Amino acid sequence: MSLLLFDTALCLLLLALALASMLSRQLVNAVMLYIAFGLMMALAWARLAAPDLALAEAAIGAGLTGALCFSALARQQLDITAAALSWPQRLWPATFVVLMLGGILAALLQLPSVASPLVAVAQAELINSGVSHPVTAVLLNFRSWDTLLELVVLLLALLGALPVAPAEKSATSWSLGLSWSRLLAPMVILLAGYLLWAGASQPGGAFQAGVLLAAGAVVLRLNQQLNWLSWCNFWVRLLVVAGIAVFVLVALLALWLTPANVDAVWLSWPPLLAGGIILLIEVFATLAIASTLTLLVVGEPAPQHNRTESV
């Protein structure tokens, strides 16, 4: 019963934080509340037997998105406070949303309580996947095509953000973000420790590791360290691209190595080598994710050299 009480409190807190974040006048408050919301969300997920997801959510909700939003806030001094909205402006969307919510809730009540049949299939095939952690198996073997495309999406976001990255303003405009990162740094180290510890019993995801690495890199970068980490550097580009490139090349190699009597299937790893292949991919994907995210957060200071190249 006490657990139900805890759940209720957590849910109410989540709703309150989200609502407050949406309704608060000041954008700074909204971002703060959103970060708190992200942390609470991570807690809820940990409660729901998804600790690795909770870790990722904390890294994103608290770390990455927070840092990104603060740096965006620092850049835009304009209209941080919203003009008050009139009642009709609020009422109509609210009515629409409440109606929609009613529909969705009614539909969701019909959800069956049994888990997907895929769980059993995935468990059965786990031994053939080359890894012991089912989520990793799904990510990098059963549904590796999704993961590959996801890496492409990440790369695309970077490619999209780089040319539009605003030129860096004065150093003072970073102060808010900077202080925030300083605050964040110990937490990142703490979480990284957890990841390492968890990795012993269950292979840690490339993504979590990547995010943590990126968080560290961002902090260092903002303190004027790691200045070589920029898009103009060929080796950085190589690093960013390597995640996908290794993935594809390994897949092609696997396709090529398939014995003649077996049907060649895209992205299928030879069972004996699967563990090694997945590890290889994970390592490079981690590095690529870390460098991509760092570049995304830091933004390009846009030296002259890069400008001419992009024209």
Place this chain on the structure above:
Amino acid sequence: MTELSMTELSPQLLLYIATAACLFAIGVYGFIVGPQTLRRILALNIISAGIFMLMVVLAYRGLANGQARASPDPVLHALILTGLVVAVSATAFALALLGRLKQTQASPEHQP
């Protein structure tokens, strides 16, 4: 009667599902009303958080039911991880665009 209870969700799960749906709704409201772009980006993140939460709950179903194998649905967890990366990529891109927009609006040469 037993069949019915098989398909019914426990109150805890219902609570979390309802919370997820409400988060989605709050996000949609924020997205529609805005008015600042940054807030709409936050709203999108709340929407995605709601959806991911729903997925986490769905993955948890088997455990809550006390079914034989005690592990949450790995497929859903993998989907959530993929979704998280996609969401954060999109957010980062949107924020970069927003930054550029504010800069062009602020610089005097673009003032009408």
Place this chain on the structure above:
Amino acid sequence: MMVLLLVLPLLGALLMLLWPKVAPLLTLLTAAVCSLVALQLVSRVSEQGSLQILLAGWPSGLAISLEANSLSSLLILLTTVLQLLVALYAVATYRRDKLGAGFWPLSSLLQLGLTALWLSRDLFNLYVCLELLGIAAVALVSLSGDKAIKPALNYLLLSLFGSLCYLLGVAMLYGAYGVLDISALALQWQANLLSSAALVLMTLGLMLKAALWPLHAWLPAAHAAAPAPVSALLSALVVKGPLFILCLLWLQLAATTQAQAMAPLFSFCGLAALLLGGIAALRTPLAKNMVAYSTVAQLGYATLALGLLLQFNQPLFAAALWLFVLAHALAKAACFLAIGEMTATLGGKRLNTLKGASQTMPLAMFAFAVAGGSLIGLPPSGGFLAKWALLQGLWLQGDQLLYLLAIVVVTLLSAAYVFRVVALAFDRAKPVKPDFAPHIVPQWLALLPALAVWAMTLYSEPLLRLLKQEGL
């Protein structure tokens, strides 16, 4: 073969990022090779039937399934060929138009996203493809520089919102049935509140992304702000991606009762898009906005055909639907390239810039007129084929006079906005002087897809046969 179509643009894009100097060459190369492979794929699929792959060799359900049926392979061919064409155009003009270096890898990745989308038959994989497509499209729009940032941001936010609606629907369906594979899902499908709600959510999101009326408001600004080759890609291909998924959902998953309930809504939206989009195209003073509004209107045909297909289950409507998509893709690519070329050369964004263009830039104007003929549906163009299939279907159903009347009206409307431009071009009073000597090659490149859409009629019979099968 499918693997090659997916891997080539991806590897090409990666190489372009590493060595930006060879990017144009690489884009051309990958697009050309992919076109050839796609052609092979089409011929193979039409001979041997559709190809199916369960990725990574895992059992159905666990693995992501890909399928190349005749429709998918045709769409892939369309994608690669247009990609090649647009790349050629970009090579011919990128120095003059100051196209950013980002164009090359982004367009290759866009090609990857589209190819992956046409092939995928997995709900979640489709979501990833959608996001890939959306972000690539926005990144391409933002290449135009400062003036494009606002529409690009708006496009991105709405596109993300659409994807999230779709994702919620996917989550609900997975929660209910525990599978993501469309064919497996279709086997277990039940018409109940849950599946209806999921369908409605997904439809909402996809309609937003496909800019179907009434969720089209973002499109004209975004497409008009993008550089000409990008607008061509966006209007011709990108909006068709979500439309494709929408059709998959409603044709393969939805139960008959659900489809029947939704059909009039689609038909209504289609007609409204045709009418209001056409009127907007007629009223706007800006050249590229006119073409963009025409996209909104023309997508209405596809929506209308989908609605009628759901209502009457008549294979002719399926053929009409996809013929509209194919014909519109070719025609719109030609329109955007032609208009882009003319506005770049004559120096101005307004339609008035095109005054006397039939003398100064006859080829580009001719390309626009020829493509416009297909948009109107004049024989013997691809647009005519599609309209013919639609009319045949309607007459065979009998008693659909309202629809027929509406089609007459919207045809005339489209004729009005196409000939509004053509008439301006024949105005000899004060022709606008070009800023520099018009380039010949880009104009020819604009003409090519326009001619291709008229050549579609030569293959009308096999096309109709193939597409009729695919609808159901």
Place this chain on the structure above:
Amino acid sequence: MSPFWQQYLPLAIILSSLLPGLIIFTLKETQVKLRISLNLLGVSIKLVLVLLMWQAVKAGQQFYFSLPFLPGADLVLQGDALSLLFVVLSSVLWLATTIYAIGYLEHSPLRSRFFGYFSLCVSATVGLALAGNLVTFLLFYELLTLATFPLVVHRGTAESLAAGRKYLAYTLSGGVILMLGVALLHSLVQSPLFTPGGYVAAVLSGNEGLLMLAFALMITGLGVKAALLPLHGWLPQAMVAPAPVSALLHAVAVVKAGAFGIIRLVYDVFGVESMYALQLAQPLMLLAAATILYGSWRALAQQDIKRRLAYSTISQVSYITLGVAMLGPLAAVGGLVHLVHQGVMKITLFFCAGNFAETLGIHKIRELNGVGRRMPITAMAFTLGALGMIGVPPTAGFISKWYLGLGAAEVEQPWLILVFALSGLMNAAYFLPVIYRMWFLPQSGPWPAEQRLSNRFETHWMLLFPVIFTAILLVLMGVFAGTELSPLSWAQLIVEREFRHD
């Protein structure tokens, strides 16, 4: 004649004007000689090919060329007697108009574009004549619209652009409605070849309503180009086009395309029996009769030469429709032969009007006083054309009206004879004063804008010779109507073949 030729001859006839047209588009303005020779080469090749086909068709052969197109409706080109009537008319008149246009547009800008579209327009007309089924017909019908639009707006002035818009609004609406009708009919019986006696009889029972609807839709679509009564509004406005274009529009291309379509529709799609069974002839007849009277009536009031001619066209083309709608063999002969005769007469009149405008700057009828002394040959040709229109023997016009009258008596519709008489009277009332002014009134003042275009002739020889040619032709067609070479005997051949299946 080898089968290979038989197959490709119809295509070759179209290409003989299409290819030169496409090449002409790419020429520079200054390449005058090359352009002229290309034009003339195309015309001559076309005439030779048409002659070949004419002989073969006379001997009873038919030509087919087909490409796969829509399911159940290939792209078919068919050379039969009826199509040849129109093909010969358009090729011969194309020769005359080309020469005329070269003279008329000498030194004006954008000639490459003009002649390019000019050739396209003729290609579309010939294609329309050779179309072997409704879908092919529809295709060329729309192409014709597109090819003529640039010609109408060729001058590029605000007035011509307005006319062009109106022209497009009418013809494209007509095209869409025609398409609707064709699609309806296609959904009922597919689109087989045009056959004498029609092909809808097989599905007649049970589909009467739909067939009537299809007929109404198609007549509406065709009626726009044929300028049937409520749909004629574009024609008087389209007068702003250059004279050769007006000549082409009125005599050969656009208006005739509509009339020709009605002939095809009535005889080769529905057929006489189905027309009777569905009782479609009577309304069409009424409409045509009303248009005849209305056109003549409005022509009376016009003071501009070309506008008067335009209303006269509205009236005269409906003679063809009326002849077809009467569904009797004699009336059909009259209608068919009027297709040719009206073409030759009207093109003569428009050439003359163009000559007056180009040489002396005359646009209004009151300015024509005494022009017979300044330009006797042109005035003579105009007189012959006008007399033909009224129906005075021995001109060609007399022949067609004679047969129409006989036809009306044959199908026992005596009120139609009244219509003919009334219209003939009005024709006389608006043409005779013009002739009178030209020959018998003294010149009232200086010519509005006189130019010396030639030292030897009254105007440029390229403007004069086509006029002489067509004027002689229209007399010859009347005088030698009884011979085998005349359009009349050809029309009789067609009608014999059309009605033979009874």
